[in-house]
Amino acid sequence: MSVHGVTGEDRDDYTKGESREIRLRSRRLLLQIVRPHRARIAWTMLLVVVSAGAGVVGPAIIAYGIDTALPAILDGQDWMPLWVATIGYVVSAVVAGVLMYAYTVSSARISQAVLFSLRRRLFDHTQRLSLEFHEQYTSGRIIARQTSDLESIRDLLDQGLNELVRGILFMAFTGVAMVLLDPISGLVLAIALVPAILLTRWFQQRATVLFRETRSTSARMIVYFVETMTGIRAVKAFRTEARNDDEFGDRVEDYRLANHRVISIFGIYEPGIVAIGAISIATIVLLGGIRVIEGDLAIGVLLATALYARQFFQPIQGVAMFFNGYQSASAALEKISGVLEEEPTVPEPTQPQRLEASRGRIDFDEVRFAYATGADVLPSLDLHIPAGQTVALVGTTGAGKSTLAKLVSRFYDPTEGAVRLDGIDMRDLANEDLRRAVVMVTQEAYLFSGTVAENIALGRPQASREEIEGAARAVGAHAFIAALPDGYDTDVNKRGGRVSSGQRQLLSFARAFLADPAVLILDEATASLDIPSERLVQQALQTLLADRTAIIIAHRLSTVSIADRVLVMEHGRVIEDGSPAELIAAGGKFAGLHRAWRESLV
């Protein structure tokens, strides 16, 4: 099975080769992102090495103070060594502090830069991917990639990595200082390290399982929350609140239990490490004390080794925690690298043909089309639409009307045959020209956050305010916009800026009017409007469709009357094709539909 891109993302039964492929992919991504910061990384490493070194000399200076500086004063009134020890201690502490500050700032800069570029790349790339990808890879998963996945990488970079590097260096330097000062105490510490490592391994293994459980229970909880709230209308309509409460309660309880189990292993691990530390300090003090009494060890060295032993175990928990953060961050990076590996299924041509001013002729030449997941939706379509014609598509649900429209907008490419605009195969057409020539107005008439004017201006970003108003007037939207609290500057998401579904349609018509494409595809909204709104929308439509090629997926038969030509579709084939009057006269399927509609009106 393939693990390319997002395929197999939800599987947890990867073979060794597949896991390796995924690991390599995310490592490649990491290297690409980190490469521009090589110089800063080297500098940051230098800072942390020197600061950890400076942080470790303190106890050694104390040993020097006690064993050398104090006797010098007592024996010969020589205060110099004590001054050296005091100043040395202060200087090392200040140097360690300043370098630590520089290290923290510098490493934070790197992690911010890495996150920033990852975030941007992910956004750019996801946006560029074709509709086919988005129709399969749900928005919930895209959101998870941009939020929780990036956050777990951020956590690792911000805290985990810092602690790991600093902690390991600190332990290494402390261990070396210990061996240099007093090899016997160093040996005690080395022996104590064995149970500490065993305990840490046990903790890590348990924690891996338990942290995975907290992540998946939390994801289940969030998914349920999002699903319920996005489907709030259905929840209200079917009164499912109580059942949802129970379901959500179960998920919260699972999450609580998972957290509880995590806390209980911390309850064993942390005191365990403290106890190992305490026992090793006691042993060092006991063995050292005996040697001090026997005159084999200086008292200052004993104190220093005890201090070293105490600080030796401090970073170990941070290091253990790093590996947990690392696991979730690397899983996140693997998923993100999968999304970034996806290629647009509708690629831009490498040598695009330019089409400065499209006239709007559309040809389907022997087109066969099937979605990646299924059988032929359009088995064989030969359709020619001259420039300027208004074509209405009617037919049963699932007949392939939207699919035909998606091919004209080049959201998909045909499986066989070609779709041409003014004789040019769409696959060869420059993206920019295609987007200018063909505009699709979808059913939901989506409004982005921003003002009414900004929403209309999406059709042509450089349009002036006069042109925006002109477009609104042309489609009959000016009157209601002017009545909004701030007119064209009303925020569509704020109170008072809420617009009705008919008004929403008029705004999307104004947007399309401003874009002024040669070909307009319109997926008519299914929601029925009241009669005055419907009349308004019909009038707006007539203005919008004048002088351009139009393909309307007609859900309202009233719309069909303004079409030059009607195509009746069934199972991906055009079964009737002609002007509305011709089809009514022919007495076929359309005539039947039309009769039923006429009768429903009276």
Ligand SMILES: Nc1ncnc2c1ncn2[C@@H]1O[C@H](COP(=O)(O)OP(=O)(O)OP(=O)(O)O)[C@@H](O)[C@H]1O
């Ligand atoms: N993204 C997709 N992936 C796989 N199959 C799809 C996809 N979109 C549509 N289909 C299938 O293609 C067929 C045609 O769908 P299409 O949406 O073109 O029909 P339609 O005529 O527009 O229907 P409706 O009037 O209900 O919108 C259907 O059988 C549908 O299940």
